[in-house]
Amino acid sequence: MKKTTILDLVSRKLAPFMLLFGLYLLSYGHLSPGGGFQGGVVIASGVILLFVAQGVGSTISLFPFRALSLVEGGAFLLLVAAGLAGLAAGAGFLGNPMAGVNVRMVPRASMILVYNVLIGLKVGAGISFMCMYLFREDR
Amino acid sequence: MIWALICLIFLVGLWGVTRKANMVKKVMGLSIANSGIILLFVHYGSLSGATAPIEGSGRPMVDPLPQALMLTAIVVGVCVMALALVLVYRLYLRFGTLDMHRVELGAWKLHD
Amino acid sequence: MRGGRVTAVLEVAVLVLVALFLLLALQGDHPESSELRGYLIENGSRETGALNLVTAIYLGYRAFDTLGETMVLLLAVTGVIYFASFRKGGEDEEDHHT
Numbered sequence: 001m002k003k004t005t006i007l008d009l010v011s012r013k014l015a016p017f018m019l020l021f022g023l024y025l026l027s028y029g030h031l032s033p034g035g036g037f038q039g040g041v042v043i044a045s046g047v048i049l050l051f052v053a054q055g056v057g058s059t060i061s062l063f064p065f066r067a068l069s070l071v072e073g074g075a076f077l078l079l080v081a082a083g084l085a086g087l088a089a090g091a092g093f094l095g096n097p098m099a100g101v102n103v104r105m106v107p108r109a110s111m112i113l114v115y116n117v118l119i120g121l122k123v124g125a126g127i128s129f130m131c132m133y134l135f136r137e138d139r
Numbered sequence: 140m141i142w143a144l145i146c147l148i149f150l151v152g153l154w155g156v157t158r159k160a161n162m163v164k165k166v167m168g169l170s171i172a173n174s175g176i177i178l179l180f181v182h183y184g185s186l187s188g189a190t191a192p193i194e195g196s197g198r199p200m201v202d203p204l205p206q207a208l209m210l211t212a213i214v215v216g217v218c219v220m221a222l223a224l225v226l227v228y229r230l231y232l233r234f235g236t237l238d239m240h241r242v243e244l245g246a247w248k249l250h251d
Numbered sequence: 252m253r254g255g256r257v258t259a260v261l262e263v264a265v266l267v268l269v270a271l272f273l274l275l276a277l278q279g280d281h282p283e284s285s286e287l288r289g290y291l292i293e294n295g296s297r298e299t300g301a302l303n304l305v306t307a308i309y310l311g312y313r314a315f316d317t318l319g320e321t322m323v324l325l326l327a328v329t330g331v332i333y334f335a336s337f338r339k340g341g342e343d344e345e346d347h348h349t
Contacts, residue, residue, distance in 0.1 A: 030301035033191050035309070036317075037210055076325055079318065094314035099300035108300035112310050115317075122321055123214075126328045130221055133335050142277040150270050157262050179277070187288065192304040194296045200304070202288045203295070207308035214320050218327035225334040 011053030018046030026120030030109040036116040040123025047128035056135045068129040075122035082114050141182060149175030160239045162227045166220060173216040180205040180212075 026039025050059045082094075089097035096111040107113070152175055155168020184205035190196050192203035231237055234245040295304045299311025309317050 030303055030306050030310075032193065032303065035210075035303070035306050037214055037320075072325070072328065076321055079321065083314070083318065094310075094318060096300050096311065099298060099311075109302070110300075112299070112301045112306060115310050115314070116306070119317065119321060123324060126324050127217070130328050130331045133332055134225070142274065146270060146273045146277065149273065150266060153269065154266060157266070158259070192292075194292075194302045194304065200292060202285070203291055203304035203308055204287060207305045207313065210305070210309055211316060211320055215323060218323050221327050222330050222334075225331045229334050 007053050011049050015046045015050045018049065019043055022046060022120070022124065026116050027113065029116040029120075030112045036119030037123055039116070040120040041127065043120065043124030044127035044131070047124070048131050051128075051132060051135050056132060060132070063128065063132070065129075065132070068125045068132070071121055071125035072129055075118045075125065079115065079118045079122065082111070082118060086111055145175055145179045145182065148172075148178065151175075161237050162230065162239055162242070163224070163237055165239070166223045166227060169223065170216065170220050173212070177209045177212055177216075180209050 022039045022041075022043035022045075024039075025034035025042055026036055029035035029039065047059075047063055050062070084093065086095040086097055087093045089095075091097035091099070091111075094115070096109070098108050098110050149172050152168045152170070152172025155171060156165050159165055159168065184202035186202075188199035188201040190198045190200050192200045192206065227237065230242055234242050236242060236245075291304055291308070295307040295311070296302055299307040301307040301311060
């Protein structure tokens with residue numbers, strides 16, 4: 001397929017900002033509109049933009065199969081581990097032990113931030129992994 | 140007025156699922172019906188306020204519960220659509236067509 | 252093709268019935284404020300620690316649901332990889348078999 005300059009240039013310049021915006025959404029999900037799933041989907045859409053515009057072959061070195069599957073599985077295990085940490089801290093499985101604490105400099109939503117980041121990474125890696133598998137050309 | 144629009148979106152999806160022979164269009168119809176239901180719930184929630192459900196604004200907020208439920212629905216809808224599309228792809232590899240009736244004929248032929 | 256036309260008419264009739272049912276069921280008055288909404292707005296942020304009430308619901312009150320949702324996504328990714336990784340060559344063998 002023939003590549004046009006405008007598609008090439010715009011996708012290359014836009015994708016980093018989409019990834020950045022996704023990270024912003026998932027790290028400020030407890031304060032502003034956004035959250036783990038939304039941020040993860042925005043991250044995945046940035047990766048998919050690269051796949052569609054640049055081709056899977058040239059993008060796969062940036063997001064290798066192995067790394068994406070590791071993030072997908074590892075973030076899930078870390079999510080369960082964080083839930084167990086909440087249980088150990090006395091707030092129940094997947095609870096937020098900081099919710100009732102009123103200490104300066106310690107945000108009350110710190111555990112929610114951890115869950116949001118883990119879920120966002122997992123969703124972003126999962127959806128881009130799925131699309132990469134479907135966009136592959138070597139079959 | 141907006142009820143009619145949501146009904147229309149849902150019915151377009153239902154029509155695509157029931158009346159189209161192309162399986163990819165069936166999956167698209169499923170997705171459109173899903174969007175209609177999501178719109179319905181978010182609209183229900185938005186009747187009671189005007190700002191996003193974040194504390195500190197002081198103005199009346201929309202109901203956060205339907206939005207949180209629809210988050211689940213959206214994610215599950217994406218998963219269902221991905222699996223359905225992959226199954227359609229497998230059927231295409233097997234029978235060489237996306238037409239529902241031809242796939243049925245091919246399946247009967249395989250059975251005999 | 253006559254049977255096909257009859258089923259088409261039946262399906263369109265069912266669609267029209269569903270449309271009428273939806274129009275009748277969806278209009279009418281709905282509760283503007285519920286007890287649950289008041290509780291969430293009053294206590295949601297204090298009990299879970301998140302200012303965003305949607306986050307307070309899906310990571311605070313309903314965190315198990317979110318865990319299950321991520322499992323659903325994991326299973327969907329697994330299924331897509333399983334179904335998309337068959338090759339055409341493997342199918343022909345199956346055809347010989349049947």
